[in-house]
Amino acid sequence: MLARRAFLAGLGAAALGAAVPARAQEAQAQEAGGPRVIVVSRDRVLRESAAGRALRRAEQELSIAFQARVDAITAEIEAEEAEITQLRGEISREEFERRAARFDSKVRIARRRSQRRASELQQAVRAARERLSAALGPVLIALLKAEGAEIVLDADDVLVAAPTVNRTEAVIALFDAQIPAPEIVLPEEEALLPTEEELDAATFQPDSGE
Numbered sequence: 001m002l003a004r005r006a007f008l009a010g011l012g013a014a015a016l017g018a019a020v021p022a023r024a025q026e027a028q029a030q031e032a033g034g035p036r037v038i039v040v041s042r043d044r045v046l047r048e049s050a051a052g053r054a055l056r057r058a059e060q061e062l063s064i065a066f067q068a069r070v071d072a073i074t075a076e077i078e079a080e081e082a083e084i085t086q087l088r089g090e091i092s093r094e095e096f097e098r099r100a101a102r103f104d105s106k107v108r109i110a111r112r113r114s115q116r117r118a119s120e121l122q123q124a125v126r127a128a129r130e131r132l133s134a135a136l137g138p139v140l141i142a143l144l145k146a147e148g149a150e151i152v153l154d155a156d157d158v159l160v161a162a163p164t165v166n167r168t169e170a171v172i173a174l175f176d177a178q179i180p181a182p183e184i185v186l187p188e189e190e191a192l193l194p195t196e197e198e199l200d201a202a203t204f205q206p207d208s209g210e
Contacts, residue, residue: 038147041155041168045136046129049172054181055132059125062184066121070114073192077107105202109194117192124184131182139174143167 046052084099091099140152147167155161155168194202 035150036148037151037153037161037165038144038149039153039155039158039161039166039168040140040143040171041166042133042136043156044168045171045175046132049175049179051132051135051175051179051181055128055184058128058181058184062121062125062186066117069192073110073114076193077110080106102199102203105199106194109198109202110192113190113192117189120187124186128182128184132179135179135182136171136175139171139178143171143174 080103084096084103087099088096144150144152153161155166
């Protein structure tokens with residue numbers, strides 16, 4: 001019975017503590033000499049800010065455009081392969097082998113160039129994301145000074161915090177006002193399929209490294 005009363009008393013104390021306004025709790029922490037802390041969700045800022053949304057759209061557009069190029073080339077290569085296969089019984093063995101070797105070189109070069117371009121896209125997107133992330137630092141410092149705070153914590157690393165110390169919305173507003181979407185800078189684009197001259201040079205040099 002005594003244990004039950006102690007438990008209920010503990011619940012009552014907890015309820016009273018929860019009823020204290022968050023601002024009052026924050027003020028009490030400052031009066032106690034604790035550092036002024038604000039919390040910001042870095043992930044939300046980079047995801048929900050105008051610059052973050054614009055960067056994701058640019059990434060998606062580049063990805064769709066690249067995939068469309070790859071699909072078109074794949075269709076062209078498959079059609080050429082079917083044509084060569086169909087001609088096998090209609091042309092000489094030497095002519096068939098010449099065409100097959102040329103086709104193999106074309107596929108090899110197209111694959112290498114496609115892989116290289118995909119890697120360039122990934123690197124360019126990663127660099128743009130890093131620039132966006134780096135731009136968050138000065139914004140957080142400006143908010144820190146404006147709020148008179150001493151510490152900024154990432155919301156993902158905080159177990160619980162009063163709503164009043166979460167300044168994510170304020171940071172998003174500052175980010176939108178100050179930070180444009182970073183450009184995805186790509187190297188000059190090259191044709192994924194080789195020219196006839198390139199095929200002439202590569203047909204008998206399959207390991208040329210093209």
